[in-house]
Amino acid sequence: MSQSLNSYLLISAALFSLGIYGLLARRNLIGMLIAIELILNAASLNFLAFNKFLSPDKGWGQVFSIFIIGLAAAEVAIGLSIILYLSRGSKTINIEDVNKLKG
């Protein structure tokens, strides 16, 4: 397997599609969070691949990746605390059983 831009884009597309599949197929909230992590990492890989092969300034893509990592950390912190809250209140983290917004 050669290291060209297209091979990285292919890996990233595969990761993104796996993330989409997981997001749609899973009914467990933590499973969906895992799928979102895969999607964000596919975006990060895309940014770094374009950064290496096409970007005029080799720092831009890395800055974007840092922001993606920061946002993923924030998203996981909020998501996990919501999951803990739900599991304490309704004893389930299956999204089809969580249909009340008012806790």
Add this chain to the structure above:
Amino acid sequence: MISEIVFGLLVIITLAGAFCAVTLKRIFYSILSLIVALFGLACLFIYLNSEFIAVMQVIVYIGAIGVAMIFAIMLSAPATQKLQERNSKKIFKAAAVGLLFFVGLTRIFWRTVWPAPAVKIDDFSVKHLGELLLAQYPLAFEVISLVLLVAILGAILISRDTGT
């Protein structure tokens, strides 16, 4: 030559980890395979000359997010809880949508002719990265720190035990 073989192995590890992360039934195993996939991605980032991002990936994703997810699974869904049945029709639909995305994305980037950049600053160093963050994009840097602060406060507020 050896670089190509290692690259191929890393790609296989990453994709296999990602595949297990979305398909395994037990959520604990899928978190572990997500960690494998993230580690493979960190190694791929080294191939893309972004060593700093690779180290950050290992520290933040594997060290913090992976452990936080394992904590959440331990606190919310005990391993003794029975596994839910899977709806095969829904799985098939989800796989079809995922495949559609993959084919569409592949077609798009395979047909595109990427133009080579005119100017080139071949500086992958952390020094250059710090200059970009603090001199060229300080507003984005400040906003992301504010987002993290609000997220941490929100996480504490949401998961606080209000029952007693």
